[in-house]
Amino acid sequence: MDVLAGKVKVTSKTLDQTMKPAELMDHPIRLSARDVTVHYGEKQALHGISIDIPDRAVTSFIGPSGCGKSTFLRCINRMNDTIEGAKVGGKIELDGEDIYSPDLDVVELRARVGMVFQKPNPFPKSIYDNVAYGPRIHGLAKSKADLDEIVVSSLRKAGLFEEVKDRLSEPGTGLSGGQQQRLCIARAIAVGPEVILMDEPCSALDPIATAIIEELIDELRENYTIVIVTHSMQQAARVSQKTAFFHLGNLIEHGDTEDIFTNPVNKQTQDYIMGRIG
Amino acid sequence: MNALVIAALLLVLLTVSYQVGWSRSRKLADGKDTRLHSRPIYHGVLAALFAVLPAIVIIGLWALFSQSVTNSFILAQLPAEVAQQEPFAVQSAIARVQAIASGYGVIGEPTAAETAAASAYASFQQLSFLGVIAAAAALGAGGLFWAQRRIAPRLRARTEVEIFVRLALIACSTVAILTTLGIVLSLLADALRFFSFINPLDFFFGTTWNPRFQSAGTGSAGEYGLLPLLWGTVMISIIAMLVAVPIGLMSAIYLSQYAHERVRSVVKPIIEILAGIPTIVYGFFALVTVGPFLSGLGEAIGIDIRATSALTAGVVMGIMIIPFISSLSDDILGQVPRTMRDGSLGLGATQSETIRKVLLPAALPGVVGAVLLAVSRAIGETMIVVLAAGNSPVLRANPAEPTSTVTVSIVNQLTGDADFTSPQSLVAFALGLTLFAMTLLLNVLALYIVRKFREQYE
Ligand SMILES: Nc1ncnc2c1ncn2[C@@H]1O[C@H](COP(=O)(O)OP(=O)(O)OP(=O)(O)O)[C@@H](O)[C@H]1O
Ligand SMILES: [Mg+2]
Numbered sequence: 001m002d003v004l005a006g007k008v009k010v011t012s013k014t015l016d017q018t019m020k021p022a023e024l025m026d027h028p029i030r031l032s033a034r035d036v037t038v039h040y041g042e043k044q045a046l047h048g049i050s051i052d053i054p055d056r057a058v059t060s061f062i063g064p065s066g067c068g069k070s071t072f073l074r075c076i077n078r079m080n081d082t083i084e085g086a087k088v089g090g091k092i093e094l095d096g097e098d099i100y101s102p103d104l105d106v107v108e109l110r111a112r113v114g115m116v117f118q119k120p121n122p123f124p125k126s127i128y129d130n131v132a133y134g135p136r137i138h139g140l141a142k143s144k145a146d147l148d149e150i151v152v153s154s155l156r157k158a159g160l161f162e163e164v165k166d167r168l169s170e171p172g173t174g175l176s177g178g179q180q181q182r183l184c185i186a187r188a189i190a191v192g193p194e195v196i197l198m199d200e201p202c203s204a205l206d207p208i209a210t211a212i213i214e215e216l217i218d219e220l221r222e223n224y225t226i227v228i229v230t231h232s233m234q235q236a237a238r239v240s241q242k243t244a245f246f247h248l249g250n251l252i253e254h255g256d257t258e259d260i261f262t263n264p265v266n267k268q269t270q271d272y273i274m275g276r277i278g
Numbered sequence: 279m280n281a282l283v284i285a286a287l288l289l290v291l292l293t294v295s296y297q298v299g300w301s302r303s304r305k306l307a308d309g310k311d312t313r314l315h316s317r318p319i320y321h322g323v324l325a326a327l328f329a330v331l332p333a334i335v336i337i338g339l340w341a342l343f344s345q346s347v348t349n350s351f352i353l354a355q356l357p358a359e360v361a362q363q364e365p366f367a368v369q370s371a372i373a374r375v376q377a378i379a380s381g382y383g384v385i386g387e388p389t390a391a392e393t394a395a396a397s398a399y400a401s402f403q404q405l406s407f408l409g410v411i412a413a414a415a416a417l418g419a420g421g422l423f424w425a426q427r428r429i430a431p432r433l434r435a436r437t438e439v440e441i442f443v444r445l446a447l448i449a450c451s452t453v454a455i456l457t458t459l460g461i462v463l464s465l466l467a468d469a470l471r472f473f474s475f476i477n478p479l480d481f482f483f484g485t486t487w488n489p490r491f492q493s494a495g496t497g498s499a500g501e502y503g504l505l506p507l508l509w510g511t512v513m514i515s516i517i518a519m520l521v522a523v524p525i526g527l528m529s530a531i532y533l534s535q536y537a538h539e540r541v542r543s544v545v546k547p548i549i550e551i552l553a554g555i556p557t558i559v560y561g562f563f564a565l566v567t568v569g570p571f572l573s574g575l576g577e578a579i580g581i582d583i584r585a586t587s588a589l590t591a592g593v594v595m596g597i598m599i600i601p602f603i604s605s606l607s608d609d610i611l612g613q614v615p616r617t618m619r620d621g622s623l624g625l626g627a628t629q630s631e632t633i634r635k636v637l638l639p640a641a642l643p644g645v646v647g648a649v650l651l652a653v654s655r656a657i658g659e660t661m662i663v664v665l666a667a668g669n670s671p672v673l674r675a676n677p678a679e680p681t682s683t684v685t686v687s688i689v690n691q692l693t694g695d696a697d698f699t700s701p702q703s704l705v706a707f708a709l710g711l712t713l714f715a716m717t718l719l720l721n722v723l724a725l726y727i728v729r730k731f732r733e734q735y736e
Contacts, residue, residue, distance in 0.1 A: 082623055084539060111626035121617035124640050133635070134625040184621070191625055 063246035122172035178209025299325025517592025526603030561665030
C-alpha cells in the first residue's frame, strides 16, 4: 500500500550501488540505515552501519557469531529498547520516517515491523489465541468472524493451517519445533506487518522443517520486506536476493546475493564464505 | 574433658586411617602398571570410614544407655529400701549421690551409705569411660586393620564411598521425616485423649467455644465448638490475603519488569526486611497504630470498627505477608522465559499488555502456589492475632468485630496452669492437629501446583 510513496522517496535517496536500475522499479527501498551504532553499556557492538533494504525482497545478514547481526536486526524494530543499557545511535528510516524520532510510537512501529525469533516462542496459549494475540491487541478485528478470518488466513500464509485446523484450541506449545516456528510466523503475519525480521529462524529446526520455512519465506517475499539472519551460507544463497556481511560490528560488504557469493569484493567476505573465518 | 578425649580419639583415628588407606593404595599403584580402580583419596576415605564409624557407634550406644546403666549401678550401691520408694524419691536419691560424687554440696549431711555409693559411683564412672574409650579405640583399630587388608587394585573404594554418602544422606532426610511423624503422632495421641472426653462431632461442628476452666468452679467440661475459631482464622486469612496478594504481586511486577537495576537493588532488600520483623512487633504495630487508625477511619465514614478486630489483625498480617508473596512472585515472574516477553513486545504489545496477557497467565500457577504457601503462613500465625484480634471466640460475620482464631485458643488453653489430663488442655492438641492438617493440605496443593508450573518450561 505504501509502495507508491516508497517509490517516490527512493529516487531522492542515495541508491544502493549494487542494485540494478531495472530491479529498483520493483524493489524500492523500504528501510534505510545510516551510521547506526549500538553500545551495550561501555561496549560498542555496532560501528556505524549504513545499509538500504529493498521492499518485497529477502535480505540476509551473515557473519561470524557475535558480529552484531542480531543487534542490528533488533534496531530495526527497536527491540533494543527492551535491553537494559543498550544505546542506539545513528538513523534508521522506514519509508522515510525516522523510527527513533521521539514522535514515533514504538507499539505502532512493532506492528509494522514484525519479528520472528531464533527459538520458537509460542505463548502458553491455544494455537488460535497465539495467532489472535496481535490482532486483539491492535484491535484489528471488528467481530469474532473477522478474527477467525485473520487467524485462518495467517495460518494459511504460514503454511500451517492444514496441519492444525482440527486442533486450534490446543496449546501452541504442543506443536513440533518446526510447526511452532511457523506458528510464530503466522502470529507475526496476523498483525499485518510490512517488514518481517527473522533472527536465525531455522537454527532450532531439522532439515525438513527448515526446507518448509525456506519455502515459506520465498512465498512471503511477494508481499513483505524480509530480513533474515542466518549462519547457513546455503540458506542465504537459497532464500535471499540481497546479502550483507557483518564482521566485528562492521558491515563489511553488501549487495546482490549472487554477487556476494560469486565474486565478493572484500577479502574478509571471501574468507568467511569460503569458511575460513567464523 | 571427656568430650575432648573423645574428639581427640576420633580425630586421631580419622587422620591415621585416611593416611594409611591413601598411602597403601598409592604404593600398590606405584611403579607397577597395575591400575587402581579408585583414586587413592577414595581408599583413604574408605579406610577412615571403616575406622571411625565403629568408634562412633560404640560411643553413641554408650551415650544412649549410660544414664540407665549408671542409675541402676547407683541404686545397687544404696540400701535396698531406697529402691522400693516412689519413682520420684528414687530419682532424687540418685541425684543426691551424683551430686556428692561430683563435689557439689547437698542439703543435709550425706549418710554413710550415700558417701560410699558416691565414691563407688565416681570410680565406676571413670572406669566405664575408660572402658568405652578403649573399646572405641580397639574397634576403630580393628576396622582400620580390616580396611587396609582389603585394599587391592580392584577394590571398588569409590563405589563403596558413594554408597556411604548415599546412606548418610538418606539418614539425614529420614530425621526430618521421622520428626514430622513424631510430631503428628504425639499430637494424635493427645488429640485422641481429648476425643475420649468430647465427641468429635461436637468439636468439629460445634458453634460455641466455651472451655470453662475447672478453677472457675462449675466442674463441667465446657463446650468446644471449633467453628467460631475456624471462622476467625479463615476470615483473618482472607483479609490478610486481600491486602497481601495485590500489593505483593504488584510490587513483584514492578520490581521484575519495570524497575531499573539500581532501584531494584535497593527496593528489594527493603521489602524483604519486612519479612525479618518479629511477628510480635507486628502485633504492637497492630495494637498501637493500625487498630486505632482503622477505628478512627471507621468513625469518620460512619462505620463502627473496633480497634482490636479481625480487620486489624488481618490487615497487619497482610502487611507481614507482602514480602513473602512479592519475593516468591518475583522469582516466578523471573522464570518466565525472556523470549516469551520478547515475542509479545515484538508483536507491538505494550509492556502492561505483555504482563497481563502473557507473563501473568504463564506465571499464574506459580503465583497461585506462592499465595497458597502464604495462606498457610497466615493460618498458622499467632502473635499478631493474640494482640490484635480481640480474643473473642464468638461466631460473627462482621470483620469489624473482635474475633479469635485456632492459634490464639491454643495459646489460651496451654498458658497458665496446664493440667494435661483435662479436656481444657487436651483440646489444644486437637486444635493443633486441625491446624496441622489444614496447612499440610495447603502446602501439598501449593507444591503440586508449583511443580506443574516448572514442568511447563522443560
Ligand atoms: N544484551 C546484551 N548485553 C550486552 N552485550 C550484548 C548483548 N547482546 C549482544 N551483546 C554483545 O554484542 C555483540 C553482538 O552480539 P549479537 O547478538 O548481535 O551477535 P550475533 O551476530 O547475532 O551473533 P550470533 O550469530 O551468535 O547470534 C556481541 O559481542 C555480544 O556479546
Ligand atoms: Mg544472533
